[in-house]
Amino acid sequence: MEMGTVIGNVWATRKEDDLRGLKFLIVEPEMPGRTPAGAPFVAVDRIGAGFGDQVLVTRGSAASNMSNDFKLPIDALIIGIIDSIDVEKKEVNDRG
Amino acid sequence: MEMGTVIGNVWATRKEDDLRGLKFLIVEPEMPGRTPAGAPFVAVDRIGAGFGDQVLVTRGSAASNMSNDFKLPIDALIIGIIDSIDVEKKEVNDRG
Amino acid sequence: MEMGTVIGNVWATRKEDDLRGLKFLIVEPEMPGRTPAGAPFVAVDRIGAGFGDQVLVTRGSAASNMSNDFKLPIDALIIGIIDSIDVEKKEVNDRG
Amino acid sequence: MEMGTVIGNVWATRKEDDLRGLKFLIVEPEMPGRTPAGAPFVAVDRIGAGFGDQVLVTRGSAASNMSNDFKLPIDALIIGIIDSIDVEKKEVNDRG
Amino acid sequence: MEMGTVIGNVWATRKEDDLRGLKFLIVEPEMPGRTPAGAPFVAVDRIGAGFGDQVLVTRGSAASNMSNDFKLPIDALIIGIIDSIDVEKKEVNDRG
Numbered sequence: 460m461e462m463g464t465v466i467g468n469v470w471a472t473r474k475e476d477d478l479r480g481l482k483f484l485i486v487e488p489e490m491p492g493r494t495p496a497g498a499p500f501v502a503v504d505r506i507g508a509g510f511g512d513q514v515l516v517t518r519g520s521a522a523s524n525m526s527n528d529f530k531l532p533i534d535a536l537i538i539g540i541i542d543s544i545d546v547e548k549k550e551v552n553d554r555g
Numbered sequence: 556m557e558m559g560t561v562i563g564n565v566w567a568t569r570k571e572d573d574l575r576g577l578k579f580l581i582v583e584p585e586m587p588g589r590t591p592a593g594a595p596f597v598a599v600d601r602i603g604a605g606f607g608d609q610v611l612v613t614r615g616s617a618a619s620n621m622s623n624d625f626k627l628p629i630d631a632l633i634i635g636i637i638d639s640i641d642v643e644k645k646e647v648n649d650r651g
Numbered sequence: 652m653e654m655g656t657v658i659g660n661v662w663a664t665r666k667e668d669d670l671r672g673l674k675f676l677i678v679e680p681e682m683p684g685r686t687p688a689g690a691p692f693v694a695v696d697r698i699g700a701g702f703g704d705q706v707l708v709t710r711g712s713a714a715s716n717m718s719n720d721f722k723l724p725i726d727a728l729i730i731g732i733i734d735s736i737d738v739e740k741k742e743v744n745d746r747g
Numbered sequence: 748m749e750m751g752t753v754i755g756n757v758w759a760t761r762k763e764d765d766l767r768g769l770k771f772l773i774v775e776p777e778m779p780g781r782t783p784a785g786a787p788f789v790a791v792d793r794i795g796a797g798f799g800d801q802v803l804v805t806r807g808s809a810a811s812n813m814s815n816d817f818k819l820p821i822d823a824l825i826i827g828i829i830d831s832i833d834v835e836k837k838e839v840n841d842r843g
Numbered sequence: 844m845e846m847g848t849v850i851g852n853v854w855a856t857r858k859e860d861d862l863r864g865l866k867f868l869i870v871e872p873e874m875p876g877r878t879p880a881g882a883p884f885v886a887v888d889r890i891g892a893g894f895g896d897q898v899l900v901t902r903g904s905a906a907s908n909m910s911n912d913f914k915l916p917i918d919a920l921i922i923g924i925i926d927s928i929d930v931e932k933k934e935v936n937d938r939g
Binding site for chain 1: 557584586587592601611613615618620621632634635636637640641643
Binding site for chain 3: 562563564565566567568569570571574579581594595596597598606607615616618619625626627628629630631
């Protein structure tokens with residue numbers, strides 16, 4: 460999953476029929492320290508994320524697993540709103 | 556999903572049998588402010604997008620969810636024609 | 652889908668059993684104006700593409716939708732031989 | 748699969764219902780020699796990986812094959828904790 | 844599919860249960876002329892590839908089609924050992 464921040468909304472009246480009622484948010488991908496890490500993209504949200512929230516996003520066809528019975532043609536889904544992140548200085552374990 | 560603008564059409568008479576009758580459009584991916592964001596690609600359209608339209612595109616195998624009964628070998632589908640985009644200055648929420 | 656040109660062939664006698672009999676072509680991805688757009692890759696072809704043909708290629712697991720009953724472990728399929736491409740100077744539509 | 752090192756944890760109370768109880772770790776992708784090789788991302792872990800462990804990660808929708816009956820919307824799964832890596836100086840075999 | 848050369852092995856005792864017994868090889872992706880083309884990654888092999896072999900690799904969830912009954916969480920599979928590659932000077936065909 461990618462970390463990112465919700466920076467906007469997209470409206471599209473004319474769309475694939477199966478996608479009516481879904482909320483589309485613009486997410487800017489970020490490094491753990493919240494510096495930008497790539498081009499913003501659009502993700503479906505159904506857990507109530509909003510402007511400025513730091514979120515976890517599943518990208519690719521796994522996003523369509525939001526429903527197992529009927530797969531939607533979506534490629535990004537906000538799966539969590541991040542409470543906190545812990546990053547430790549990398550300390551390489553001995554191998555082997 | 557990626558945002559982009561329809562910049563062209565592709566015709567291919569000789570193609571996989573299951574793809575007859577589909578419309579193939581060239582989409583240039585864009586940032587929310589509509590500056591280009593990568594190499595143009597080809598997407599299937601069945602919602603009536605045309606030259607100059609700003610669109611939402613699902614990429615990867617989720618595009619083939621346009622039909623759930625019979626999956627087509629396509630990797631990009633225009634899922635919406637964008638009416639408007641709101642992007643706010645990023646205002647980072649406190650993390651909990 | 653990506654646009655590209657067929658630039659070669661690959662032969663592999665030892666391979667996954669289910670892939671016997673398939674034709675593997677090397678495709679160089681291209682921009683609409685046919686300038687190269689990335690590293691060449693290998694795609695399955697069953698519509699008769701050959702050296703120098705400009706083709707449309709589906710990448711990722713959607714390529715394995717070439718058969719819906721039994722999915723093959725392939726990640727690129729030539730789905731069309733391009734007859735012509737129309738690209739218009741981008742003329743941004745008013746957003747609504 | 749990608750090689751990488753676990754560098755942190757992510758907590759998200761509000762999330763997709765099906766993902767409750769899963770552990771989310773931050774992984775920094777690495778080259779075989781353990782130099783960083785891209786932006787850190789978040790992966791699900793259920794084999795007990797921890798800070799500093801060198802891991803093998805499956806990315807993309809194949810990660811959701813962690814359960815075959817019910818597919819979860821996740822796009823990265825830690826599939827192994829690396830004991831050791833052998834890399835030999837590339838010695839190109841004669842071809843055919 | 845990508846072309847590449849096998850440059851190493853990875854051992855991981857602790858791993859997802861379904862992956863026991865699989866062989867994990869490190870592959871360096873290459874251009875058709877065998878110059879490196881990206882970061883090395885790990886692929887499953889069951890056709891007997893070894894150090895120095897030039898191989899064809901399927902990446903992404905299509906790799907898990909190595910078994911159609913039970914999908915494994917793997918994202919790269921060696922599908923062929925390359926005997927030979929023919930690349931011709933690109934000679935663009937007339938379109939249309």
